[in-house]
Amino acid sequence: MRYSALTDRLQGLGGAKWEIHAAARQMKREGRDLIELTIGEPDVPCPPDLILAATAAMEAGRTGYSNGHGEPATLAAIAQRYTARRGRAFGPENIMTLPGTQTTLYAVLCTLLGPGDEVIVGDPMYATYDGLIAATGATAVPVALRPEQGFRLQAADVAAKITPRTRVLFLNTPHNPTGAVLRADEIAALGALALAHDLWIVSDEVYEDMVFDGVPFASPLDLPELAERTVVTSSISKSHAAPGFRSGWCVGPAEFCARMLPLSETMLFGSQPFIADMTTLAVTQGSPVARGMAARFAARAGMIHDRLHGVAGLAVHRPEAGMFALLDIRASGLSGSAFARALLTEAGVACMPGESFGVGGDGGLAGWLRLSLTQPDPAIDAACTRIAAFAAKTIGEPK
Missing domain, CATH: 3.90.1150.10 (Aspartate Aminotransferase, domain 1)
Structure with a gap:
């Protein structure tokens, strides 16, 4: 067959x-x-109040259909979180919610990539990344992450791998499996390459809330000049000890979210409203x-x-x-x-x-x-x- x-x-x-x-x-x-x-x-x-929030939402009848964009309260809470953390305004139009970071990354990459495109990604990388890229028909172009550089992606190494087919620079910070955290100057240098070569930046930041004491965290979302070419993904799986609830999101330009919406609707037509209510509480109150x-x-x-x-x-x-x-x-x-x-x-x-x-x-x-x-x-x-x-x-x- x-x-x-x-x-x-x-x-x-x-x-x-x-x-x-x-x-x-x-x-x-x-x-x-x-x-x-x-x-x-x-x-x-998982914190008990989040379990109670999901249970209460189910008991209140929040078990019907949602939509491919996200529940309004959840979108507003995530937008407020990133507005507070990144120092510039985000709105619901900049957010998409999906079941977990994995599903979100799949939808993001399918929105940006197709056969013949290339994606620059640090190697080593999380175990599913090559599959996510391959699913789109694009090709992963690995860039070595070296121990002597703390396993942090270096702009000079990326520059050597850019070709006319390069479409996406795929970041993961904090990094799995190495635990490396990109510094602000490294992100700025990578962002300069994205600007020079008209690349998208996709940054998986699911471990943002689990940076060790004394280590600074930076994101390409910090830089206004990268606003129209950056998509960040995250979830409550790690930060709130809730991996089984599969609640994730992406943050990006409003036009990107509008282009991704039909894909989200085709895949899922919405996450569960009771999990959305739990996520709203998690994002609003932070992680205990x-x-x-x-x-x-x-x-x-x-x-x-x-x-x-x-x-x-x-x-x-x-x-x-x-x-x-x-x-x-x-x-x-x-x-x-x-x-x-x-x-x-x-x-x-x-x-x-x-x-x-x-x-x-x-x-x-x-x-x-x-x-x-x-x-x-x-x-x-x-x-x-x-x-x-x-x-x-x-x-x-x-x-």
């Missing part, structure tokens, strides 16, 4: 990247002793849990660094934000995938291989692991003990 070209483009870009995580979950179901450091689920429950999570994750990253950096040739890259730390295992001579599989089966620790976070599966984290910081301190400590013992046994053996 015949299938669409879209399904061909997405082969190998979906669940295959999460093989270690799926295997770990199966081992847990079988009762195996396992420490799971794979995915980035918040380490606290984000700063605590950020503090704990920073401390756990420090624990991993203290326990593993320099042990048996391992090196730890400490993040500036988010839910993950990176472990450099290149001294083992193994790929990240091979090391992660062996670590899972022999030591009972599940980590994501760095190869899951690059175009073509061999991106800038080949020979690295991504470690989630969302487990309790005793579990992180126990995982470090197991990783250190496994590395001592493995590194230096003939390959």
